[in-house]
Amino acid sequence: MSVRLKLTLSYAGFLMLAGALLLVVVWVYLLRYVPAVIVNPSFEARRAAGLSYVPDRYDLLRAFAPKAAAGLVFLLVFGLVGGWILAGSMLAPLTRITNATRLVANGSLAHRIQLEGRKDEFRELADAFDAMLARLEAHDAEQRRFAANAAHELRTPLAITQTLLEVARSDPNRDTGELVDRLHFVNTRAIDLIEALLLLSRANQRSFTREHVDLSLTAEEASETLLPLAEQRGLTIETSGEIAPTIGSHALLLQMTTNLVHNAIVHNLSEQGTVWVTTSVGPRTVVLTVENTGEKLTPQLVSTLVEPFQRGTQRIRSGHASVGLGLAIVKSIAQAHDGTLTLSPRPGGGLRVTVELPAAPPHPDR
Structure with a gap:
């Protein structure tokens, strides 16, 4: 049985039950005022005395039963027809969602339901489905x-x-x-x-072992590792901040920090540039911020830098052979640790990169 047929039968059954209960109430109410048996005089005697015929319960049943049966039949037909039409109208949005699902199953991600009307459960479902399709398409x-x-x-x-x-x-x-x-x-x-x-x-x-990691230590380790490269380019690295404990892979978080510091060194001024690496702790998060001097960047360009193989054509280029996956790897590592990555241009030129990760309590051995 289809859902529409089930709803139709449910509507008709409920209507029949309500009608039957109504008839029972009317019947019980009438029985209160009608005696079970009444002995009526003959027609001539009633006529001579000017009396009318007084029905008893049998007479009432004989008159009431056919009308009640006809009423129930009418309610049944009305409930089936009206329920079928009403169920079809209510399930029409679900049919559109089903058709859209079939199109998606066939590989079409550009289709959208775009359900009209007021915001109800079907509209919310359709909007959520459209949002999911948009994310899948992107x-x-x-x-x-x-x-x-x-x-x-x-x-x-x-x-x-x-x-x-x-x-x-x-x-x-x-x-x-x-x-x-x-x-x-x-x-x-x-x-x-x-x-x-x-x-x-x-x-x-996310196939890695989780452990307690201090982002301030990974920042110091990455800065010390890349200090020769910075000195070779005439740059200064300034590392500061407080202990920033989180839970995750030490190797991946160190790689994330190294990529950020390396990116800040490579895409910097030709000389007399600076890289700032800081860590901080919030109520529930720890924050790693890497900033660097450089040319002024537009928000449109900055928004594309986390895409794989995007090196930023308007940024300072050098002889360094980058594979164009530095910030893409940083974004993936941050998301794998339930964190966020935020990029924004610095007013004086250069880039500010902020990684926010869930905070963890201090290591029990410390």
């Missing part, structure tokens, strides 16, 4: 762009390697030392890209 488009960009990025070092090998084969007298150096550089970049993709996949799957 995620699908992002994954398609990611796959295309990853294929392009992986193909580039392979194409360069093939070209270098063909040049070496066509010119046996060429200096092999220079060729080996170039091949080593290209191969290292390909390995870095593959490792970044594996790290991104690991963060998205």
Whole structure:
């Protein structure tokens, strides 16, 4: 039985029950004023005395029963027809949602229900379904762009390697030392890209062991590791803040902090620039903030920097071979730890990156 038929029978059954109860009430009410048996005089005697015929309960039943049965039949027909129409009208939005679900199952994510009318349960369901489709469509488009960009990025070092090998084969007298150096550089970049993709996949799957981690210590460790690179570029790293305990993977959180500090160093002023790394603690969260000097950035450009393989064409470029996954990995690690990543341009130029993670109580051994 379809839902519409079930609702129709339910409406008709309820209407029949209400009608039967009403008739029972009327019948009981009438019986209070009608004797069980009445002996009436003959017609001539009643006529001579000017009396009328007084019905008893049997007469009342004989007159009432056919009318009650006809009324119940009418209520049954009315309930079935009206219930069928009413059920169809009530279930019409559900039919649209079902059709939209079938389209999604066939691969169409662009369809939207866009249910009209006042806001009721069906409207809320349709709006929630449309919002889910919008997120799925955006995620699908992002994954398609990611796959295309990853294929392009992986193909580039392979194409360069093939070209270098063909040049070496066509010119046996060429200096092999220079060729080996170039091949080593290209191969290292390909390995870095593959490792970044594996790290991104690991963060998205949340397949890691959770432990107590102090973000202030990861900030100091990342800053000390990248200090030679900063000094080489004439930059200063300033690390400050308070103990910021959270729960997660130490390796992933260290990688996240390292990516942020490295990004702040690479995309900075050519000299006399600064990188600020700070940690703070809120009521329920811990915050890691990495800021750097640099050229002024537009909010539109900043909003695209977390996309995979997005390096920011308007930012300062250098000879550093970035794979374009730094901030994308940071976003994935933050989300894997139930945190948020916020990017905003600094008024004086440069970028401010804020990672907010759930706070954890201090480690029991401390």
